[in-house]
Every structure is written in C-alpha cells, then in structure tokens.
Amino acid sequence: MKRYILGRLAVVPFLLIGIVTVAFCISRLIPADPLTSIVSERQMGNEEVVKAAEARWGLDKSIPQQYVLYVKNLFKGDLGTSFRTKQSVTSDLGERIPATLELAIAAMIFGGGGGVALGALAASRQNKPTDHVSRVFSLLGSSLPVFWTGLALLFVFYARLSWLPGPGRLPARTDPPEHITGLYTVDALLHGQWSLFWQALYHLILPAFVLGWAVMGSVSRLVRASMLDELHADYVRTARSKGLRRGAVMRGHVLRNAMLPVLTILGFSFATLLTGAVLTETIFEWNGIGAYAVAATRTLDYPAINGVCLFGGTVFLLANLVTDVLYAFADPKIRLS
C-alpha cells in the first residue's frame, strides 16, 4: 500500500504545477486591459497614476517574469492583491472559505447521506414503484439548474409561505458568533448560543437542499447500480448458501463491496460541492468562495480569479487524494500489496 500511496503523492506536485500554470495563463490571457478596472477611466490619461498601478501589480514586466514572480509569491502564500477589494487574495479567500465549507458540508450530509439511502432503497426494490420514483427524483436532481431551483424555492417558501428565511447566512442585523472556525453553526454551538445556532441552521436548509439535490442524484444512481452489481455476484450466493439471513448478507457482504466505487464518487462530489457552490451562493447571497468568484469574473479581478482557480484545483486534488487513500484502506487488494 505504501507504494500505492506514494505513487499517488508523487503525482501531486506535477498536477499542482499544472494547475498553477493554467490558472496563471488564463488570467493573463484576458484581452481587456486590467488597468481599466483598477484605474478609473478619467485617470487613464494620467501617466503617473498608470505607472504606479502597473508597478504595483507587476504589469510592466514580461509575461515569463510575471510568472516567476507569481510562483515565488505563491510559495510565500501571497496570491496578490484583489483589484476589487484592495485586500490580499489570501485573506479574502480565508474569510470566505468557512461560509462555503459550511454550505458544502450541509449539502454533503443531505446529498451524500440521502443518496446512499435512496440508492440502497432503489436497489432493494429494483423495478418496483419505489425504484422508479427514486430514479425520477435523482435524475431531476441532476437536471435542475440550481440557480433556478433556488429562485423558485425562495419564491415559494420565503416570499409566499414565509416558512423559511430569505437569502443570507443569518437574519439582517444579527451579529455572527465570535470567530472560531468560521462555520456559524459550529461557532454558535461552541459559544452555547442556541438561538443563533438555530438561526444559522434555519438559513442553511434551502441552499443546502438545492446544492445537495444535484449530488444526491449521481450518488444514488451509483449506489443503486453498484449494489445491483454486487447482488448478482457469486459470493452473495455463497453467503446465502451458508444459511445467512438476507439482512446479514446485505450488511456483511453486499454493502461492504458496493461502497468501494461509491467512496470514489463521494470524494469527488464533495469537491464538486465545494466549488460548484458558485451558483447557489449567488442566489442565496452567501458570502463564500462562489460569490467571490462571480464578482471577480465580472470585474476582471484577475488575482482573485487566479486565487479561486487555484483554490478549486487544489480542493479537487486533495479530495481525489483523500479518496484514493481511503479506497486503499477499504480494498484489501491494494492495502496488502
């Protein structure tokens, strides 16, 4: 297994270099002059202002030099300064990651947990009504545009019925709990602020549902297919021929094998959630990485675009790595090699 994990780790630096390079290239491909978004148009004629801005962002150097500068700064954790917020991108990202993380975790609990349950249910009732309903529900999940579902649910449950709160992480004019992890629900709990905890949780319901539904679709389809595959496997017949009860066969044999491929997609889904929160955050005014990315692309704030791309790529990479390692532990064929 050591070799397997080392093999996976060995690829990481190469992929990181690739991600960094691509992120850099994309941001420097922008044909529009980024200066216009820093310096107001009236000031464009003012050579001194322009020069100062160029020097500050390193724009007066050649592209390869910019790249070297960029990588050097990256090692120091310096992603540059956002044109838009005038803050360092690193701190911008740091402020927003907890919001996205909280949303992604909530969506994952809903989508991943629900997906496994739904898939297992569909598999055990193959071709019965339950199976068909679950198929439609999960296909719907991957067919709905989240920005539209979000709007529609907000309209119904917030504007019309007032059952659920509107956009945002907390009600207006409510102070968030003192910062520990940045996840409002967790921080509120740590401070014992129960009403704040409920408020934060209350605000999580809709966005987490919208975001989780898409994941639930793919997870439940895979769990179903994987369980059905395993159900027909020879070792299931062997297990039954030993006189095991159906439940014991399912738990002790089928599920253990069926979860191997599911593990992969769960890891992958988490990464998708974390970064795919872009649209959900826009609709729900959730001040996370997604909303930051949208604002950055709209204003051609390329240090920020760069930072978000790097963040997304790294999360993907880490999620895949963690999944691979978990997989290695779960599959004796790899664990013992």
Next chain:
Amino acid sequence: MSEPLLELTGLGVDFAVSGGTVHAVRGVDLTVGRGEVVGIVGESGSGKSATMLALLGLLAPNASVHGSARFAGSEIIGASEAKLRALRGGRIGMIFQDPMTSLNPVLTVGHQIAESIETHQSLSRKQTDARVRELLDLVAIPNAAERVKSYPHELSGGMRQRVMIAIAMANSPELIIADEPTTALDVTIQAQILAVLDDLRRQTGTAMVIITHDLGVVAGVADRVNVMYAGKVVERGTVDEVFYGCEHPYTRGLLACLPRLDRRDQDIEPIGGAPPVLDQLPTGCAFAPRCRYAEHACTTAEPELRVLQATAVACHRAPVGGRQGVAS
C-alpha cells in the same frame, strides 16, 4: 437402499423471462443415499445446476419450482425460509464453480469460514477459531494459522477452492453439493481438488452430489451417474455401467469427447449442433434434432426412462445397434 438421504420426484424449474417461460428442469427423479457420491453430467444449460440450486431456494426470484424433494425424510420444496436457512450450510454444504468470484474479496478467508460456523453453532470465539484451523487442515491447506488472515486474492485458485470446501464442510453436513468444483481450475489442480473431495468422503462419510459437464471428473469419484439433457435425466446407472454400457446417443457423444487411451473407435464422434432453446422445445425427444439415429417416432413422443441391460435410458431407439462402438 433404506431411506435415501435425498429424493427428488418430478422436480421442475421454470424461469419467467420476458416473452415466455423457460422450462429449465422438466421433471427430474433422483436419489442420493447416505454417504453416496452421485454425479450429474450434462452440457451447460441442461438444468443440472438449477436442479440443485432449487433444492436450497437459491435460484433467482424469477424461478418457480414444482415437484418434490425430500431431504432426510422431510419435504423441502416450499419449506419456510427459516427451515431452508437451517439446511443451507448446516446440513447441506455447497461448493461453487469459480473460487475467485465465489469468495468475498474484502473479507479474510478465516472470517468467511467462521461466519458459516457462527451461523449454525454457538461456539466460543476460541472454539470457532480452533474449528476454522481444523477445517483448513482437513482440506490440506498448509500454515492454517497464517492463512486464516489471508484475503482470497492472496491465494491460488486451488487454495481458494479448498477454502470453499472448508466453508461447505464447516458444520459437518450430511450432504455436499459441488457445482462444477473443478471447471475453473488448471488440470493439475483439478486432480488435487478431486482428491481432497474423495478424502473427505472417506473421512467423514458425507454424501455428495457432483455437478459437472465432464464425465472424466465423475469417473474417479462418483458411485452413480445421471446424465441430463434439456432439463431431463436421459440416462442413469453406476459409473461402470455408464462408461462401459451406455445406450443413449447423447451419452455416447459425451464419452467421445473424453480422450481415452483404451479406445480407438471411428464410429463415435462428437455431437454436432447446440442444445435446444428451452422455451421452444421440439415435440418428442429433445435430443432428436441432433441425433444421428433419430427417426419419425423420436419427433412425436417424448421417451421415458426405462431400464435396459445396464443403465436406465430415455431413448426410443436404444439399444441402437447393440453394443456397437463401446469397448467392454
């Protein structure tokens, strides 16, 4: 024979498939005495595996079973699931064809053997472990203490099949059903596994049903042989009777496929064509379309098993041309 251990009477299995019913087993009568080894021989699709899986209720949900099967005097077709569970692995052990896929890849072999013991006996942890090692010794797996911690993929095909046998033997069953136990193995390993089975039978006196497409497998270990074709038994007798006095053209065809040193016969040749599709059987003898001796009678009435000189045969034409072509 006093009361047989297993007695099948008119056992049939139908599979509901899209667009009709497949009659996989069409009325099989069969007995297995205590301590007896019975071979069931036939091509794939002849219904030999379905017959035995039907006994234990291990067929797919689209199968329906009719007829009777008495095990140690009590009826098991239509028996409750609880009763069947007690039989499975407890009084009847099963060995399957491919030991690679028949063992669970993510569980240790020790776990998989112990699971069978725990299902049927309440032993202490220590006693179970001791029994697992005892079983591994019984099937001649060296280093039992080490091997219990192995996963299936770490073992060779032959070793895996020994583990399967150990699982089947876990609760000292009265009957072992071995479904193509050697088919997936190399030729040299096949002989070893057959030797293990033969040893077991001598040591424990368990009865066995060995299902195979290979008459050669049966020759060494079985007492009696049933040849199946298209869901029916077409010939039965002791091993010697079938090998040296078979009457059914199909059995002869099977024997012709067996390389033998003591026979140089031009008259017997492999059977051409393919077995019939079981949802559209011809009227009359199911073998008639492939039979070189078929005549008009064969396509109108289905032949019943009748006892001739040596074996019981289901063929209108038997004995075809006397003993011709069979050295004895």
Next chain:
Amino acid sequence: MSTEPVITDPPAAADADSASVSRGRRLLRLLRRPGIAFGVAVVLFWLVVLVTVHWWAPYDPFESTGKRLSPPSGDHWFGTDALGRDVFTRVMYGSRQSLPISVAVIASAVFIGSVLGAAAGYFGKWTDAVVMRLTDVTMAFPAILLAMAVAAALGPGLRNGFIAMVIVWWPIYARLLRAQVMAIKHREHIEAAVTIGATRGRILRKHVLPLSFTPVLVNATMDLGQVVLLTASLSFLGLGALPPSPEWGAMITEGAKNFYQWWIAVAPGLAIVSVVLGFNFMGDGLRDALDVKAASR
C-alpha cells in the same frame, strides 16, 4: 481431461443474431423503453420548435408588446417581461440558442477528444504522456470554475462560452477513447489483424471506432444535458449569451431581477429542466440497455 464437450456458446450465438440485425434497427428497438422514449420525445419536441418557431410564434422575441410585466393571460401565456416582450415567444426562440450550442460543444469535444485519445492510446509513449497530463490538468479544475475563468478571460458571449465548454469536455472523451483503444489493442482479433498486415488506420476504423460507439453515445447523450445546464449557468452569470438574446439562463437572470414577477423565470426554467431531463432519461436508459459500464471501467 476434456473441456466442455459439445460447446454451446450463447454469447457467440447472440452476436451472430445481433449482427444480422442492423445497428439502426437495434437503436429503434431501444425506443420501447419508456425512459428512452420519453427522452427522445422531449428532444424531438424541442427540435421541431427550433426549426419551425419563426412560422408560428405569436410575437417577435425582441419587440415590446407594449404591456410590461403583465402576468400570464390568454394573450401572453407566460406573461411579459420588464421590457414588455412576450415570455412564451422568447422561451420558444431560446431553443435556437441552447440546442445548437450543446450539440456543437459535444460534437467538437467528441471529435477533439477522440482524435487525441485514440492517438494517445495507439502511439503510447510521449504522445500518451503529453495528452494524459493535459487531461489531468484540465480535469483538475471544477468544470464551472474553468468555464467561468475562460469565459471571463475571452470576454462574455456565446462563442467564447462555446470555447470554454469544449475545453471543459474534451478530456472526458480523450480518456474514454484511450481506454477503449488500450483495451482493444490487446484483443486477439486485433492482434490477428496486425499479423495479416492491416494498417493502423484501417484497424482504428474497422475495429476501434465501432466498439467505442456505444460508450461515446451514452456519455454524449448525458453530457448534452449538462452542456445545456452549463450554457444556461454561464449566461445566468452574465458570461454567456448577452441580452437581449432570448437565452434561457439569461432570461432567468432577468427574472431574478423581477423576483415577484415569478412568471418571467418560470418558463425558461421549465424549458431547461425539460431538455436536460430529456437528455438524462435518454442517457440513463441507454446506459442500462447497452450496459456500457463494463466498457467504461
């Protein structure tokens, strides 16, 4: 000992049987599955709309009807938007944006991916290394972020959105084709073809492409829906189609601005859902029917 004597070979028999039936007939037979039939019906509906909409659309998609933000009525089935344009007309015209672009994206991605993937699988060595590292890096980015970044870099507009989406999708097909080629390369009948001196091009055409057809078809069907979604998402974010173009995602943005005039966003949303659901049902049904899982693993 002998092998199985008189060999029944059901797979071979089935092959012979299906070979006698043309591929077209086999695909037609798939329509008997309700999921696939539903998907095909939905997609056909939108295709018909796409071709004929200019003959029967009740209003002009760009001209105001004079009534702004009026709710659904007999005159305006889905109401009118902030500029007084008929929402129903615009939604119908929207099919002319989403469908062609998703077909174009997938066709280009399949073409580029297939060529590069097949080359990687066939030539191996450095070709393989270069192509695979390229797919690794591209796939290391979450699709929407990559598309957003590219679209932002090139500037908004459907054309740039198209380029962004091709960049997102080609690696999937490159990997698929490469896996197919690698698997097929070692099969006996290919080795036989090589020994009898068949050229590489001929082998690719005669053996590799037909066998890759099904997995590519299933993947492409599912992905068509995802491209429709991503197109709409990019437009929603202002990076795809630009106003006043009647693109579904862009229309939802307009709807979001007039949150309480719910009808503006409902119709384009339903249009997206129906198209994507149609493609997904088709893909899901095809995957079940053709059992491509084994091939893509």
